Amino acid sequence: MWKMIWVLMVALPAxxxxxxxxxxxxxxxxxxxxxxxxxxxxxTNWGMGIDGVKRIYTFTEFxxxxxxxxxxxxxxxxxxxxxxxxxxxxxxxxxxxxxxxxGEDVIVFLGKANADGSRDLQGMxxxxxxIEKKEDGTEFLAGAGVHLDLRPELxxxxxxxxxxxxxxxxxxxxxxxxxxxxxxNLDALRKxxxxxxxxxxxxxxxxxxIEVTKLIQEVNGDATGRDATSSEAGDDxxxxxxxxxxxxxxxxxxFLALSLAGGTxxxxxxxxxxR
Amino acid sequence: MEFRAGCLxxxxxxxxxxxxxxxxxxxxxxxxxxxxxxxxxGITVKWAAGGAYYMLAGNPQNRSGIPEDYFxxxxxKGLQRWQTxxxxxxxxxxxQGTDRAKYLTNSDYNGFSNIYFASNSGSGxxxxxxxxxxxxxxxxxxxxxxxxxxxxxxxxNFGTNPGVTTSNGGGxxxxxxxxxxxxxxxxxxxxxxxxxxxxIYTEAYEQYxxxxxxxxxxxxxxxxxxxxxxxxxxxxxxxESGGGAVAGAHVLAVSALRGTVMASAMAGNDGRFELRAxxxxxxxxxxxxxxxxxxxxxxxxxGVNHRICSGGSFFARSPVVSGGRMQAFSASAGGTADVGTLxxxxxxxxxxxVDRIQASGSAGSAPVVFxxxxxxxxxxxxxxxxxxxxxxxxxxxxxxxxxxxTVAFGAYSPIHPSLxxxxxxxxxxxxGVAETVxxxxxxxxxxxxxxxxxxxxxxxxxxxxANSLYSSLYPGGAISLDSRRFVILTGVTGGLSPQxxxxxxxxxxxxRGDIFPAYDSPYGDPPKNTHGASSxxxxxxxxxxxxxxxNHRGGLPPGAVAGWFAPWVLMLMMAYAAARMAxxxxxxxxxxxx
Numbered sequence: 028m029w030k031m032i033w034v035l036m037v038a039l040p041a042x043x044x045x046x047x048x049x050x051x052x053x054x055x056x057x058x059x060x061x062x063x064x065x066x067x068x069x070x071t072n073w074g075m076g077i078d079g080v081k082r083i084y085t086f087t088e089f090x091x092x093x094x095x096x097x098x099x100x101x102x103x104x105x106x107x108x109x110x111x112x113x114x115x116x117x118x119x120x121x122x123x124x125x126x127x128x129x130g131e132d133v134i135v136f137l138g139k140a141n142a143d144g145s146r147d148l149q150g151m152x153x154x155x156x157x158i159e160k161k162e163d164g165t166e167f168l169a170g171a172g173v174h175l176d177l178r179p180e181l182x183x184x185x186x187x188x189x190x191x192x193x194x195x196x197x198x199x200x201x202x203x204x205x206x207x208x209x210x211x212n213l214d215a216l217r218k219x220x221x222x223x224x225x226x227x228x229x230x231x232x233x234x235x236x237i238e239v240t241k242l243i244q245e246v247n248g249d250a251t252g253r254d255a256t257s258s259e260a261g262d263d264x265x266x267x268x269x270x271x272x273x274x275x276x277x278x279x280x281x282f283l284a285l286s287l288a289g290g291t292x293x294x295x296x297x298x299x300x301x302r
Numbered sequence: 303m304e305f306r307a308g309c310l311x312x313x314x315x316x317x318x319x320x321x322x323x324x325x326x327x328x329x330x331x332x333x334x335x336x337x338x339x340x341x342x343x344g345i346t347v348k349w350a351a352g353g354a355y356y357m358l359a360g361n362p363q364n365r366s367g368i369p370e371d372y373f374x375x376x377x378x379k380g381l382q383r384w385q386t387x388x389x390x391x392x393x394x395x396x397x398q399g400t401d402r403a404k405y406l407t408n409s410d411y412n413g414f415s416n417i418y419f420a421s422n423s424g425s426g427x428x429x430x431x432x433x434x435x436x437x438x439x440x441x442x443x444x445x446x447x448x449x450x451x452x453x454x455x456x457x458x459n460f461g462t463n464p465g466v467t468t469s470n471g472g473g474x475x476x477x478x479x480x481x482x483x484x485x486x487x488x489x490x491x492x493x494x495x496x497x498x499x500x501x502i503y504t505e506a507y508e509q510y511x512x513x514x515x516x517x518x519x520x521x522x523x524x525x526x527x528x529x530x531x532x533x534x535x536x537x538x539x540x541x542e543s544g545g546g547a548v549a550g551a552h553v554l555a556v557s558a559l560r561g562t563v564m565a566s567a568m569a570g571n572d573g574r575f576e577l578r579a580x581x582x583x584x585x586x587x588x589x590x591x592x593x594x595x596x597x598x599x600x601x602x603x604x605g606v607n608h609r610i611c612s613g614g615s616f617f618a619r620s621p622v623v624s625g626g627r628m629q630a631f632s633a634s635a636g637g638t639a640d641v642g643t644l645x646x647x648x649x650x651x652x653x654x655x656v657d658r659i660q661a662s663g664s665a666g667s668a669p670v671v672f673x674x675x676x677x678x679x680x681x682x683x684x685x686x687x688x689x690x691x692x693x694x695x696x697x698x699x700x701x702x703x704x705x706x707x708t709v710a711f712g713a714y715s716p717i718h719p720s721l722x723x724x725x726x727x728x729x730x731x732x733x734g735v736a737e738t739v740x741x742x743x744x745x746x747x748x749x750x751x752x753x754x755x756x757x758x759x760x761x762x763x764x765x766x767x768a769n770s771l772y773s774s775l776y777p778g779g780a781i782s783l784d785s786r787r788f789v790i791l792t793g794v795t796g797g798l799s800p801q802x803x804x805x806x807x808x809x810x811x812x813x814r815g816d817i818f819p820a821y822d823s824p825y826g827d828p829p830k831n832t833h834g835a836s837s838x839x840x841x842x843x844x845x846x847x848x849x850x851x852x853n854h855r856g857g858l859p860p861g862a863v864a865g866w867f868a869p870w871v872l873m874l875m876m877a878y879a880a881a882r883m884a885x886x887x888x889x890x891x892x893x894x895x896x
Contacts, residue, residue, distance in 0.1 A: 057429070078423060080408050082436070085601075110436075111601065113342050117411065118441045120339055120347065121434050122493050123503075125597050126604030150430045152597030159614060170595075289873050294880025 051211055056223050058149050060097025060137035061216075062105065063158070064089030066127045071112035077138070077147065083119040085112035086145055087127045089135070096220045099140060106145040107135055125155040132158055134168060134216075158213075166213045336519025337492040337501065337568050339437060340602040344570060345444035347437065347600070348490035348523045354392040356381070356449070356488060357415060359828035361405035362398060364419040364453070366460040368477060374398050377417060380482040380510070382818040384489055387517045389526030389805065392489060396821070397828035404827045409436045409450035413830035415488070417451040417481070419460075429457045432468060432505060433480045435487035449488035453480060464744035468505045469777070476744070478510035491519055493598040495552045495590070496566050497714065497777045498740075498748065498811045503594045506777035507746030514812035517805070518565040521579035528805065533633030535577040537641035539569045539589055541610055541617065547573025548617070548646055550599070550606030552592045554713065558584040558630060558680040559800045561707020561752065561792040562739070562810045568592065568603070581802035582635040586628040586682040586790070588621040588713065589646050593782040611648035619654035619713075619784055620646040621684050626659045627671065628682030628790065635801075653786025654715070658686040660693050665724070665763050668694035671791070675699045678796020687717060687787035692767045695791060696726075701759035703797050707739070708766060709790040711749040712810070714782045717768035718749040719789050726761040739810035748810050749775065766791060 055061065069087040076082055087107045094100045111124040125148055127133070136154035137146040148154040156170035339347040349356065358381070362373035374396075381394045399405040406416045407423040420427050427434060431454055438448040453460065458468070460477040468475045486501045494501040498513040512520075521532065539551040549571040557564040564585070567575040577585075591608035592599070593616070599606065608616050622629045622644055633639035647655040660669055672681040674697065685693055687710075697704070708719040718738075723731040733755035740748035749771060753764075766789055773780040799808070806812040 054430070078408070078420075078427065080410055082409070082411075113441045113601075116441055117447070118341055118347070118439045119411070120437045120439070120600055122339075122487055122599075123431070123434065123597060124601075126601050128605050150428045152595070153430055155597065162613075287873070287876070291876070291880075293873070293877035294883075 052219055052223075054136065054150070054153070055096075055216070055219055058096065058136040058154075059139050060100050060146065061095040061134065061220070062089065062091050062097070062100055062137065063093040063095065063132070063134045063213075064091045064105065066129050066131045066133070067104070068129060069127060071114040073114065074108060074141070074143070074145075076110070082110055083112045083114045083117065084108045084110060085124075085127075092132075095134070095216060097137065100137075105137075107137065107148050108141065108145040109148045109151070121151070123151045125152045127155070134158065134213075168211045168213070168216065336499075336515050336522060336566060337494050337599065338519070338523065339439075339487070339490050339492045340600040341439065341441050341444050342601050343441070344602050345441075346490065346523070347439045347444045347446060349392065349446045351524075354388070354489075354524055356392065356394040357829060358394060358396050358449075358488075359405050359414060359416050360396060360398040361400060361402065361407050361416070361418040361422055363400050363407075363422045364460065365421045365455045366419075366458075366477075368460055368462065370398070370400075372462055373477070376478045376481050377485075378821050379816070379818060380478065380485045382821065383482055383510075383512050383816070384485055384520060386814070386818070387512050387520040388489075388524045389521065389528065391524035391526045392520070395824055397823050397826075399827075409452055411438050411448060413448060414828065415449050417453070417484075419453045419455040421455045423452065427452055427454050427456075429454075432458055432475055433484050435484045437487055437490070446488075446490060451481075451484045451488065453477075453484075464507070464510070464742075467507060467509075467744070469507065469774075469779070475505055476510070479505050482510040482512070486516065489520065490523055491516065492600055493594060494519075494566060495592050495594065495782065496554070496563055497712065497782070498563070502778050503598045504778055507744040508742040508811070508813075509777070511742065511811070511813045511816060514562065514564045514806060515566055517812055518579050521805070525579070528802065529579070531582070531635045531801070532579045533582045533635060534638040535580065535585060535587070535631055535633055535641060536638060537575060537644055538573040539575060539644050539646060540573055542645040542647045545610070545645075547571070548589075548608070548610070549573060550592050550596070550603045550608065551575070551646060552590050553577065553644075554588045554590065555580065556586040556588070556628075556682065556709055556713075556790060556792065557581075557800065558586060558682055558792050559794055559798055560808065560810075561705070561709065561794075562750075562812075563709060563712050564806075564812075568599070571602070571605075580633070581800055581806065582633060582637075583800060584630040584632045584680050586622070586630060586792070587641065587644065588619060588790075589644055590619040590782075591616040594778075611652070615648070615652045617646040618649040618652060619656075620644070621654070621656065621790070623657070623684065626657060626669070626683070628684055628792075630680065630682065649786075651785055654784050654788050656684050656686045656786065656788040659683065660685060660695070665694045665728070665765070668696045668763055670698050671695045671764075672700065672793055672795070673698045674701065674795055678702070678794075678798055680792070680794045680798060682790060682792045684788060684790045687715070687766075687768055687789055692765055693789070695764045695766075697762045697764065697793070697795075699759065700762060700795050701757060702795065704753075704755050704757055704762075705794045706753040706764060707792045707810075708750050708752070709792065710768070710788065711771065711776070713788075713790060714776060714778075714784050715786070715788045716771055716773065716783055717787045717789065718771050719751055720767045720769075721751045721753040722765045722767075723753055723755055723757075724763040724765065726763060728763075731755055731757060731762065740813070742811075742813070746777075747775070750810065752810075764791065764793075 067088040067090050069085055071083055071085050073081055074084040089105050089107060091103060091105055109125050111119050111121050134156040136149040138149050140146055156168040159167045159169045341347060360373065360377050362370040378396055381396060385392050385394060406414055407418040433451065433453045436450045437446060439446050459474045461474045462477060464476050466472065466474050466476060467479060482500055491501050493503040494515050496513060496515040499515045500509050500512050501516055535555065539548045540546060541548055549569060551569040553567045553569065553575050554563050555565045555577050565577055565580060567577045569575040592606065596603050596606040610617050631639050631641050649655050660667065671683045683695060687693065706721055708721060710717050710719045720737055721735060723733050725731060733753050736752045738747045739750045739752050768787065773783050776783060807814045
């Protein structure tokens, strides 16, 4: 008589266009900021990626409930930027990009602040974690980054590890799962961050006015998140594309300033020489 | 000369957008076969009908040591696989070079579709992203305008060995797997939940070879000459006991004639689904959650939530059964079968909702699953395997050829089933038995089994036994694995066979030979992509109407020459003006003195 035993493996949740998973603690250690927040609204606009590429992004406003990690996150609200969206007739999709629904209570892993005050979601879908509450009130992270939690019902096989098939018939090219990631509840996350020495500097202040709030007021015309500044920031892509094509306008401004200065200098020299 | 790519702001186009939006509310947007990319309003994203021509420029420079020639072959083969799958309704041209001015290493929306390595772009992408494809499209009609692919050779190594993939826990990916998958996105496919699909959401063995679902998907997206001979199954998915529509429910179609999962469909937000471009014949359906989650899908599916059972658990895999048998649905060639409303169920352990149809598990009590008194035919049955080593089924009054297949591994049931056929007297029938129905060069194995035999008229008993399997043997891994062991047994008697074996080879993965004609790139530099350009559109001066020059990318950007000289001309003019002023002032002084 033999027992059927099967196990779960560590690696794959890899959603996406090819995500590759890595140990959760490593992800936490490498992440600039981690917050828990509730989605208030979102909107789309053009933005410049960290790779210098201009893309359509979806900006999601969060009401911050807890800062687990990160400097400069001690604010009530924050805007998270994720690749993709539809803006004025053009759409951009990247499979594996996270989507946020208004009212969602999630934990998000964030990068450094962008020039506009927003922060990029780290690792696309693997940077977003839903919160699942057990009957005893314990809250767990659920999402692609801790994929095993996607299937809590599979934990019943945990005690069967390590795998041994009495027939020895089956090939095993994979690796056993230690179920380590299924233990990531919120307390464990806090402890992990503390052990990594990157605890938050401060908790959010409820009524603090912050830069990103201004950004929302400026950019977000209404509650639906419809972009109100398309005529400014996203505006005429023709001009933006042409600007990029000619090397960007900052260099142009410098060059013009230097030229004007040079011209003035030449003029002064000419006047003095004439005298 | 300039044109406007994806310009949607002319008055005429504005009306079109409004019309499209209204239409989208009136017309049901049931999910299509395979998992398609959709606009946020639910329009299918694909290349223009009748003009699916993908112009791709590749820059092979990389850190992984992939030779340029290998990269070129990998990209071209990937494109040829998709082209073949589409029945040549999708065509392509490919240019390759290392000049970054012509073979761009960015994903800008600029009219040029590029494939490149991240290390060559000057900056990286997310460290856990192996590769990504940016698909740019017209939101009004879903037409793809551009598709750029970035391969992350900064955080990962790309190799040329099909037996080494990231799915076995390493940091090396098989380049052909990744490229072929990304190209699928470029043609409008999203992530499939089918384990043997190239479009599965994670790198997997044999991923570079297109599966049945991928091939059906291409035929559905880009109908070819045989479209009229293909059939369609449609219906809707709701939660049990009066529940509402289940958006994003994943519907599997198991071909009775092939004994394999042939295609899938994703229910739309109204719960409706369509399995399109199927070959005619009977199918068995099973509805399952889309375990990878909404993040793997288009934003249209952003609100998908399949944790609709108590405690927030997923609904169970729900086969469509009738009287303890899998219910067969058939559509004739060119026809449509409406299967009505399918209800998904909840189970206490979250595992598949499968009844035990054979209580004792002994040969003597085996239920009759097929009666061949009326001649040839097909059947399907699904049974619970938990706590059992073997289960038995009886075939009554059959003769001639018998083909039996199991679908367990192929439906994420955690077992490796085996088949044997016995006479009613208990003697084993000589049969062709395949313990595994597919194995590939990379070492990938589909652990389902098949049996074929020719028998004299009589009653027979089928025995199914099962072994355990590591979840890591399943493409996609544990994420979609069921917690309950079950097996689907399909059978065909009397020589019935599938019709479209030329388009979809008759094997468990529909895998075809991977040899294609030689391809030569066109001369010259890669041209810009003119898809989406509408020369008759009038610009109203507003909105996003990216102006793209027709110059080859090797040339200077428009205005660059004038931009370079303008400051110098300005400077000289100022110097000249200053000198003239100085001269005038000198003349004036001399005049005053005089």
